[in-house]
Amino acid sequence: MLNHTCVMCDEGLLIKKTVIDNVDFKGQVLKVPNTHLECNLCGCIELDNEYMKVNNRALNIEKKKALDLFTGSEIKEIREGLRLSQTEASAIFGGGKVAFSKYENDDVIQSKSMNTLIGAANRIPDLLPYLVSQSSLSTSPKFQGDYEDVYLEEDFNPLVECKNRPSIFVVEASQEFDSGTNGYTELQCDDAA
Incomplete structure (x- = not known):
């Protein structure tokens, strides 16, 4: 977003700022970056949808760390290591059609059980073939021949x-x-x- 005039004082310039907020979460204090526009004259703070999304993702990353869950970038790394698309991962692990997009972008926090299943599939070589065999992808040509039944x-x-x-x-x-x-x-x- 380009800098523009403050709507409150009609004189100041709105400038992008990032500050670190302390957020109480389950008995812990999380250090979360918060990005917003701030007027250089009156100090008024403005948030738009873009910054709210960025801030929500930053908060979710810190919550995932506090809960000992994979962050979005870690989930993406695991999924790519398993040679799965986001759609395939959703079909195998569950969560809905766009679940992995949301997990990887840190738009939502995955459940502990989903996190455990993703981690197990990454660490136990024989688990992914079993999960594929139980999913809608069991007849997909991509997964034929790679796995022993x-x-x-x-x-x-x-x-x-x-x-x-x-x-x-x-x-x-x-x-x-x-x-x-x-x-x-x-x-x-x-x-x-």
Whole structure:
């Protein structure tokens, strides 16, 4: 926005200024940049939609940091690292058609569960293929061939000595791998008695 005459005093010039505001948030004081136009004569402050949007985004960034959530730029970096468009990410993770645009621009603050899911998909290589298989993108040519379909079957065999969970056996896979003599490979428990 160009500098223009103050509407309050009709003499001063409105000049863009950025100050740091202290904002109380959940027991913390956040240092948030606040951009506005200020009259150089009477000190009147004017905000337009552009500056309100910039200020809201700056506040959301600081809130995300305080809540230990990814900032918009971090979400964008993760999404691009997973080779997903914003639309694809929304289809896989949920949140609506334009959710990732809003997350990445810091227009909204994602939920803790959404944040956890995004982080898990980034850190656990086998999670994204599963999420894709459960989404509307499961038949998309982009995701064919990159992922191995693994079907799991739970075995509640009482002879298996697992305290916390049943054994899991791979009973079918789209790629061949060495299986045991019984036709399947048992995934071992770490907490066997």
